Amino acid sequence: MNPALSWRDLLxxxxxxxxxxxxxxxxxxxLATLNRTYAQFxxxxxxxxxxxxxxxxxxxxxxxxxxxxxxxxxxLDIGSGAGDLARRFAAxxxxxxxxxxxxxxxxxxxxxxxxxxxxxxxxxxxxxxTAEELESQDxxxxxxxxxxxxxxxxxxxxxxFLETSxxxxxxxxxxxxxHRSRLAIPAFWAFSLPFRGSYLREDGFRSILRxxxxxxxxxxxxxxxTARRAGRFRLWVLRTEV
Numbered sequence: 001m002n003p004a005l006s007w008r009d010l011l012x013x014x015x016x017x018x019x020x021x022x023x024x025x026x027x028x029x030x031l032a033t034l035n036r037t038y039a040q041f042x043x044x045x046x047x048x049x050x051x052x053x054x055x056x057x058x059x060x061x062x063x064x065x066x067x068x069x070x071x072x073x074x075x076l077d078i079g080s081g082a083g084d085l086a087r088r089f090a091a092x093x094x095x096x097x098x099x100x101x102x103x104x105x106x107x108x109x110x111x112x113x114x115x116x117x118x119x120x121x122x123x124x125x126x127x128x129x130t131a132e133e134l135e136s137q138d139x140x141x142x143x144x145x146x147x148x149x150x151x152x153x154x155x156x157x158x159x160x161f162l163e164t165s166x167x168x169x170x171x172x173x174x175x176x177x178x179h180r181s182r183l184a185i186p187a188f189w190a191f192s193l194p195f196r197g198s199y200l201r202e203d204g205f206r207s208i209l210r211x212x213x214x215x216x217x218x219x220x221x222x223x224x225x226t227a228r229r230a231g232r233f234r235l236w237v238l239r240t241e242v
Contacts, residue, residue, distance in 0.1 A: 005205050014182055018154055020210055022203040025152070029199070031110065037198040038082035038114045044200065045085055048191075049147060050234055054174060055092050058238070059143055062172040063098045066142035072099040076141040076168060078131050079149040080104030083115025083124075089145075090121045103141070105129050131164045144169040150177040150237065151211040158212075159220045166222045166239055175237040176230065178211035184233050211235075 002021055023029055024037050045051065059075070066073035073093075077086045086104035093100035102124045106112050112128045120126070144165050153161055165173050178184065185208060192201040214227040214235055221227060225239040 004202055014180060014209075016180065016212065016216065017206075017209040020206045022152070022199070022206050022210075024199040024203055033198055034110060035114055037200050037203070038111065040195050040198050040200045041082045042084035044195075045088075045147065048233070049085075049176060050231055051085060051088065051147065051176065052092065054145075054176060054230075054236070055089065058172060058174055058240075059089075059145070060092070060096055060098065062143055062240070063093065063100055064096075066171060067098055072101065073143065074141045075100060075102045075143040075145065076131075076134070076139075077102060077104040078144065078146040078165065079152075080106050080115065080126065081111050081147075083111075083118060083120075083126055085145075085147050086115070086124050086126070087118070087121060090124045094121075099123075101125070103127065105131070105134070131161065131168060135164050135167050139168060140170050141168055142171045144173045146175045146177075148177055148207065150175055150217075151207050155220060158217070162220065162225065162237065163222050166225065169239065171241045173225070173237075173239040177235055177237075178207055179229055179231075179233055179235040180208055180211035180213055181233065184208045184211075187233065 024034055063073040075089055080086050083104050086102045090100065090102050100123060104115060104124065104126045106128065107130050109128045112126050115126045150158060188204050188208060192204055195201055212235065214229060217227040217237060225237060227235060227237045230236040
């Protein structure tokens with residue numbers, strides 16, 4: 001496991017630092033600490049990720065259109081991690097009376113085990129698999145999303161990941177992630193002070209330093225896909241039905 005970042009590391013020139021591995025991605029990391037990290041992700045996503053806004057403005061309209069066409073809608077959450085976002089989508093869809101089936105996938109069996117240990121709505125399913133494996137099975141979904149996946153990926157992998165996501169999508173693809181900026185470092189330092197006993201704080205700094213900007217992503221995007229800021233500290237990679 002890499003040593004913790006120092007303030008000198010955090011104040012380095014704000015280039016993208018692809019070489020920084022996140023502690024929770026280590027297959028030998030402490031499982032109890034990892035599970036505490038997964039548990040804290042739900043709080044962070046509720047407070048910072050902006051997915052309820054994304055649901056109301058982008059995803060719910062696409063889901064309603066799919067329902068009008070086929071009687072129901074499907075959503076794929078790539079890299080679903082602790083599974084909290086998949087359950088949120090199911091709850092929001094129920095509130096909006098949209099029949100939605102949600103599939104959360106993650107290649108890490110530890111994440112899927114944590115997600116399955118929670119109460120799971122009947123229309124939410126978790127699988128230990130990858131988007132590439134689903135594409136090879138000719139799977140398709142009305143909506144394809146991911147949360148905090150892009151910053152884990154190198155340029156070559158991002159290009160292929162977005163192409164695969166686009167192939168899996170019948171209507172709307174929306175990948176939400178961090179936007180790397182100088183202000184994000186002190187802002188996250190203050191925000192993350194209460195989060196102890198997990199990898200969230202250390203890995204959060206690494207995530208910011210690994211994160212993309214829209215301009216960096218633009219050369220890697222599939223056709224009809226855009227990358228843009230979504231608030232001060234977030235970005236969206238978005239493709240809607242064409």
